[in-house]
Amino acid sequence: MPTIVSVDDSTVPGEGSSRLLLLVSSDNKHIVVEEDIMSRSRFISKQVEGFEATSQRHAILLPFSSFVLNKVIEYCSHYRGYYLLEDDPDAAPPGRSPVREWDQEFLDVDRNMLLRIIKAAHYLEIKSLVGSCARAIADMIRGKTTEEMREILGVENDFTPEEEHSPSSKCTG
Amino acid sequence: MAPWTTPVSLEKLPYDLLLNIAQHLDLLDIRALQLTCKFFHYVIQTRPVHRHLALGLLRRCRALPLTGFQRLSDLSTEQLIHTVNKAAHLERSWLTRTPKRATETPYLTASRGTRQTDSTSISWYKVVGTPPGEQVDWLSPITASYSLCATKSGKVVCWDVQRDVELAEWNPGERWELWKCRVEFEKRTVYFTMAKVLSGTQDDKIMEFDLMQIHFPRVEENELCKPTFSHLRSFKTAGLVMNVFLLDPSARLLCGFVWMLGSNTIALYVLLDWDVEEYIFIDTDIQCTASSNWSCILYEGDIVIHSEEAGYACQHFFPLATLRQFSAPSNSKPEFIPRVSTVLKPTRTLTRDFTFPVLPPSSYKPAFPPHPDEHIVVVATPAQPFQLQLHHVPHIPTMPAPGAPPPNPFQYPLWYPESAHFVRQWWPTLPSVPRLSCTVVLLAQHDHVTHCTKYVVSQHYFRVPLYEPDETPDTPIDAEDALMRMWYVSEPFEIVCVVDTVEDEEDEPGTPNERSRPLLAVDFGHAVWIEYIDALEEGDQQPENEPKRLQFVSFPSVSLGEDGRAVRTSLGRPDGRDTGGEVFEMEGVVKTLEIPEDLDLDSVETINIDQSQGAVILSVKEGKIFILCYE
Numbered sequence: 001m002p003t004i005v006s007v008d009d010s011t012v013p014g015e016g017s018s019r020l021l022l023l024v025s026s027d028n029k030h031i032v033v034e035e036d037i038m039s040r041s042r043f044i045s046k047q048v049e050g051f052e053a054t055s056q057r058h059a060i061l062l063p064f065s066s067f068v069l070n071k072v073i074e075y076c077s078h079y080r081g082y083y084l085l086e087d088d089p090d091a092a093p094p095g096r097s098p099v100r101e102w103d104q105e106f107l108d109v110d111r112n113m114l115l116r117i118i119k120a121a122h123y124l125e126i127k128s129l130v131g132s133c134a135r136a137i138a139d140m141i142r143g144k145t146t147e148e149m150r151e152i153l154g155v156e157n158d159f160t161p162e163e164e165h166s167p168s169s170k171c172t173g
Numbered sequence: 174m175a176p177w178t179t180p181v182s183l184e185k186l187p188y189d190l191l192l193n194i195a196q197h198l199d200l201l202d203i204r205a206l207q208l209t210c211k212f213f214h215y216v217i218q219t220r221p222v223h224r225h226l227a228l229g230l231l232r233r234c235r236a237l238p239l240t241g242f243q244r245l246s247d248l249s250t251e252q253l254i255h256t257v258n259k260a261a262h263l264e265r266s267w268l269t270r271t272p273k274r275a276t277e278t279p280y281l282t283a284s285r286g287t288r289q290t291d292s293t294s295i296s297w298y299k300v301v302g303t304p305p306g307e308q309v310d311w312l313s314p315i316t317a318s319y320s321l322c323a324t325k326s327g328k329v330v331c332w333d334v335q336r337d338v339e340l341a342e343w344n345p346g347e348r349w350e351l352w353k354c355r356v357e358f359e360k361r362t363v364y365f366t367m368a369k370v371l372s373g374t375q376d377d378k379i380m381e382f383d384l385m386q387i388h389f390p391r392v393e394e395n396e397l398c399k400p401t402f403s404h405l406r407s408f409k410t411a412g413l414v415m416n417v418f419l420l421d422p423s424a425r426l427l428c429g430f431v432w433m434l435g436s437n438t439i440a441l442y443v444l445l446d447w448d449v450e451e452y453i454f455i456d457t458d459i460q461c462t463a464s465s466n467w468s469c470i471l472y473e474g475d476i477v478i479h480s481e482e483a484g485y486a487c488q489h490f491f492p493l494a495t496l497r498q499f500s501a502p503s504n505s506k507p508e509f510i511p512r513v514s515t516v517l518k519p520t521r522t523l524t525r526d527f528t529f530p531v532l533p534p535s536s537y538k539p540a541f542p543p544h545p546d547e548h549i550v551v552v553a554t555p556a557q558p559f560q561l562q563l564h565h566v567p568h569i570p571t572m573p574a575p576g577a578p579p580p581n582p583f584q585y586p587l588w589y590p591e592s593a594h595f596v597r598q599w600w601p602t603l604p605s606v607p608r609l610s611c612t613v614v615l616l617a618q619h620d621h622v623t624h625c626t627k628y629v630v631s632q633h634y635f636r637v638p639l640y641e642p643d644e645t646p647d648t649p650i651d652a653e654d655a656l657m658r659m660w661y662v663s664e665p666f667e668i669v670c671v672v673d674t675v676e677d678e679e680d681e682p683g684t685p686n687e688r689s690r691p692l693l694a695v696d697f698g699h700a701v702w703i704e705y706i707d708a709l710e711e712g713d714q715q716p717e718n719e720p721k722r723l724q725f726v727s728f729p730s731v732s733l734g735e736d737g738r739a740v741r742t743s744l745g746r747p748d749g750r751d752t753g754g755e756v757f758e759m760e761g762v763v764k765t766l767e768i769p770e771d772l773d774l775d776s777v778e779t780i781n782i783d784q785s786q787g788a789v790i791l792s793v794k795e796g797k798i799f800i801l802c803y804e
Contacts, residue, residue, distance in 0.1 A: 096196045115186070122190055130193060138197030146208040155210045164208075 021048070022059040023073075029066035030059070037076045040087050042125035063123065068116045075106060075129055086127040097131025107136040111152060114140075188216065195222050199229065200261045220250045226257045228603055232733045233742060234611075234697045235264050236600035236785030240279040241318040241398075242361045242389060244601055263787045263804060267699065268727050271764040272803030274298075278786050279317035280334060280800050298769050299800040301337040304330055309792040310673075311351045312779045315363055317786050319389070319400075320798070323351035329365070331387055331400050334800060343385065343402040352382070355419040358601045361389040364405075364422045371409070376434050379510060380410045382417065384427065384447060406447040408503070411454075411511050412440065420471040428469055428476055432461050433513070439467070440513055443476065443496055452503045453496050455517040459489055464585045466593030466614060472637040478519070479637070481593070481612060483585040485526045486657070488639050489519035525639040528658045529579045530759030536582055536663035537573075540627045541620040582663060583616050583629055591617035591628065594695040600785055607733045610635050613695045615668070627665035628691070630700060630761070632728045633657055634739055655731045655741040662726055662761040668693060669703040669721055671778055692777060696784040701725050701766070703774055721774040723766040723789070729759070772799050 018034040021044070025031065038044040044060065051057045062069060085091050107114060118133035141149045150157060157164075195203060195217070203226065207217040216222070227237060227245065237245065237260050248256060259277075266272070274297035275281070281299055303309055307324040314320045319340070320332045327348040331341045349367035356363050364386050371379040384405045392398045410429060417429040425447040431440040431454075439461050443453040459478065468479045476496065478489040499514050573579035594613040598606075611634050619626045634656050670689040693702040706720040731739045766789065768774065773793065781790040789801045 096193070118190055119186065122187065130190065134190065134193035135197050137194045138202075141206065142198060142202050144202075144205065146205045149206055150209045153209065155212070158210050158212075159208075159214075163211075 023069060024059045024061045025066035025069045026063050027065045027067075029069075031066060031069060031073070033073055037073065037080050040076050040079060040084075040126050040128070042087075042089065042127075044124060062120075064116060064120045068113075068120045071109075071113070071117055072120050072124065072126070072129070075103075076126070078102065078106070079128070084128040086131055097128060097135060099135070100132060103129075103132040104136070107132060111140065111154070191216050192221050192225075196225050200226055200257070218250075218254060220253060223250070223253045223257050226261070227253065228606065229732075230257065230260050230264065231598075231602050231606045233264070233730060234598060234609055234733070235260055236598075236697070238263070238279065238317070238785045238787075239601065241316050242358055244358065245603065260785070263784075264730075266804065267787070268730055272725060272766060272787065274767065275787060275802035275804040278788065278802040278804075280786055280788055280802055297802050298772075299334070299802075300771070301332065301334055301798045301800070303792065303796040303798060304328070304339065304342075305796070307796065308794070309779055309796075309798070312781060312790065312792050312798065313354055314781060314783050314788070314790055315356050317783070317788075319398075320790070321354060321363060321365070321387070322792070322798075323349075323367075329367070329385070329402070331402075333397065334798075336397070338397070340398060341387065341400045341402060345383070349383065353417050353419055355422060356599060357422050360423070361391070362422070363387045363389075364419050366417050366419065366427075368414070368417075376412050378411070378413055380414055381407060382410065383407050386422075406444070407505065408444065408447075408452065409509065409511060410442055414442075415439075415467065416469070418469040420469065420476065426471065430467060430469065430478075437461050439478070441476070441478070441491065441496075441517075442511065445493065445497060445500065450503050450505075451500045452511055453499050453501070454511050454513050455496070455499055455515055456513050457489065457491070458516050458518050464590065466590055466595075466612070468593075468595040468610075468612075470597070470610070470637050475520075477637050479595070479610075479635070481614075483583075483588075484581055485524055486635060486639060488523045488637060490521045490523075490638075491517070491519055495520060523639040525657055527581070527633060529581050530659060530661070531573050531579045531757065532582055532661060532663045532760055533757050536661070536760070540618050540665040541623070541625065581659075582661070583631065588616040588618050588629070591615045592691060592693065594693075594700075596695055596697050598697060608636070609731070609733055609739060610637070611695075611697055611728065613700055613728075615691055615693055618665070626667070628668045629665055630662040630693075630726070632660045632700075632761075634731055636739070655729065655739045658759065660729050660759045660761065662763055664763075666724075667705045669705065669774070669777075692780045694780040694782045694789075696782045698730070698784050699725065699727050699782060701780060701782045701789050703777060703780065718775055723768050723774065725764045725766050725789075726761040728761070766801070766803065768801065769799070772801075 018036045020032050021035050021038060023031045023033060023038075035048060039048075047060050086097055107117070109117070114133060114136055118130060118137065121129035121133060140152055144152065149155075195206075198206070203217055203222065207214050230237065237256050239245075239248075239256065245253070276297070281296065303322065304324065307326060307328065307330075309322050310325045311323040312320065313322070314334070315331075318333060318335055320334050321329065322332070323329050325348075327345055329343045329351065330339055332338070333340050345367070347369070349369050352366045352368045354363060354365040364384070367383045367385065369381055371381050373379050384407070385402060386405055387400045387402050389398050389400045410431060412431040412433060415430040415432050417427065420426045420428055425444070427444045427447055429442040431442055433440050433456060436456065436458075437460060438456055439459045440454060440456045445451065445453065457478065459480070462482075464482055466481045470477045470479055472490075474494065475490045475492050478491070480487045480489070495517070499517065501512075501514055503509060503511065592615045594615075596611045596613070598608060611632065613630060613632045616629050616631060617626050618628075636656060639657075668691045670691045673688045673690055691702070693700060702724050703721050704724050706722050730742045732742045733739055772791065776794040777791050778794055779792045782788070783790065787803045789803070791799045791801070793799065
């Protein structure tokens with residue numbers, strides 16, 4: 001884990017009115033990003049509120065790699081300034097995220113990456129991205145057999161033969 | 174290996190992420206996922222996942238098979254899982270194959286909580302008796318546990334069908350007709366209206382209605398419920414009452430349609446609060462034609478009169494606030510007669526055309542072989558809607574022209590609406606599920622030479638309002654939007670009709686009048702009817718003991734999106750009828766249901782279907798009720 005770094009606004013170069021944030025990934029990469037890009041993340045917003053209370057700005061340490069973090073920043077940059085209902089903390093949460101074409105293309109990545117992104121989005125509390133990832137994961141396994149799902153999801157069949165054939169685990173649906 | 178390249182397992186995801194993923198999957202995928210490993214098995218056997226699946230079923234207008242007045246929130250997680258499985262199983266199998274004998278249903282369970290262990294002793298149908306010496310006039314299941322029936326002597330009887338015992342009875346001592354019945358699950362109460370004619374025949378006809386309720390108190394499991402009948406209100410109407418609607422029992426709101434002979438318009442009779450001696454009676458100025466079918470729906474603060482013609486549907490809006498201004502006092506004195514106070518036109522009227530499908534080529538053939546001399550059918554005219562006249566009409570239906578939108582294959586007046594069935598979601602549902610309505614019309618064509626009548630069935634969905642304020646009636650129907658799209662059983666068949674003998678004051682008092690009633694029942698999603706197996710070639714009416722069969726059809730499956738749009742689902746089906754390689758998806762696939770040997774279709778008097786339990790309920794002349802359970 002990297003040590004806590006104190007940031008002084010003046011040390012970070014930047015233009016425009018948006019302030020800058022320093023994000024530190026688990027592989028200890030320092031990434032500077034404009035604050036309003038990341039305001040979609042409830043987690044970051046709460047951190048920033050904390051800075052304002054103490055007038056101290058710190059780097060925000062994140063438990064995932066720069067590879068994943070950059071992907072999340074790409075998402076947030078794309079939707080910079082856009083209103084997405086799921087990310088509105090005051091709106092009633094919709095049942096599930098709508099289909100967004102850009103997201104579908106953006107999330108056309110391998111399973112591992114998709115799972116890393118959804119975990120990061122969940123940590124950062126970006127509900128729109130969580131919803132789109134959930135949809136993408138569901139799309140990967142939809143219509144597949146149990147065996148194919150095991151393959152896609154990388155899980156082992158740990159049922160005993162008895163359990164596998166018992167009516168409580170099998171369901172006619 | 175760098176830490177970010179090690180495989181991530183779905184198993185490591187927090188539960189709410191897994192739930193979010195599950196919300197994008199349907200039952201089949203979720204069942205497959207559940208079998209992958211123990212972890213997913215435990216994740217899925219939980220209430221939130223099954224609540225999501227229940228919501229999906231309700232959005233597809235499928236009822237959950239609950240027992241008695243059970244509410245969704247009353248179910249344990251295990252019961253919820255069981256209920257969802259059962260409903261999903263019924264839904265998929267009824268859409269894809271002929272329903273077969275059920276192995277388990279609350280109708281057949283001896284009493285709640287006790288499950289039979291010996292599966293061979295479970296019969297797939299049940300016969301219960303009607304009160305001795307009584308004939309069933311009207312019958313309706315209320316829940317899988319209770320049924321309500323009106324007898325020909327005027328009694329209303331409530332039964333526990335599982336135990337086959339009568340629970341309560343209301344006997345007014347004379348013949349009243351049961352007109353409407355509405356179940357309020359939350360209140361464990363059934364409301365119904367009884368009607369009788371006091372005097373007069375036409376505009377001077379005075380009818381009396383009794384509004385009643387039956388309340389089912391909460392009881393312990395295995396304890397017998399003792400429902401109580403109570404009288405809520407009596408009211409009189411003037412004129413020819415077409416229908417009454419229990420619009421909102423919790424607001425005590427009731428209304429009725431009255432056909433005004435003089436102006437040939439529809440009058441609206443409203444009780445804004447049936448506990449108050451006030452009524453509203455206005456002429457809507459809406460023309461009443463024989464080709465129309467009518468229904469009434471409460472939508473937010475408006476009473477909506479929904480009417481359908483052969484080619485389009487209309488919705489007329491009457492805000493309750495506007496109607497309230499025309500409220501007049503009423504009283505229970507014998508000389509009191511309600512009067513129309515004014516002409517009040519709807520504040521807005523929406524109209525939308527139906528879309529007609531391309532049907533198999535055979536559907537465009539004449540229903541009867543042409544008679545060489547003339548082509549005359551009996552039709553009603555707009556001026557005299559309920560008087561029949563002979564008219565020359567072309568009898569060749571129009572084939573769809575290439576490139577043009579398909580025409581209505583069953584044009585009025587050649588095909589006239591014999592009966593119309595409007596169905597709303599009657600079952601306990603969740604607040605986020607949008608409301609949808611379904612119209613099923615039995616269309617008939619009568620051959621004046623052979624006196625044969627042949628029938629087809631049309632079906633479509635609609636919502637209130639017919640279109641949103643940002644749409645216009647000409648907004649092209651979205652390819653995905655399944656509303657207003659007609660669906661048919663277009664192969665003409667001969668439905669069995671029973672003849673009811675009613676005493677009508679219209680003729681000499683005491684002279685029996687005969688009314689023919691087709692044996693067809695509709696629920697959301699499905700219809701059942703009894704038809705003659707051999708269509709008559711030429712000649713007389715069907716003899717009474719001609720072979721008959723019980724027919725069943727499922728309507729196209731729809732799902733309601735969160736935006737209120739209805740989208741067709743392709744739920745595990747080869748959709749529509751396949752004719753030589755070509756699939757006609759708006760043509761129904763009719764199936765013949767197996768019936769028990771001791772059921773004689775010749776003696777059936779009433780027919781009902783309960784889609785939530787997969788049950789068809791038939792009453793027969795010998796005073797028995799057959800509950801046939803399918804899965």
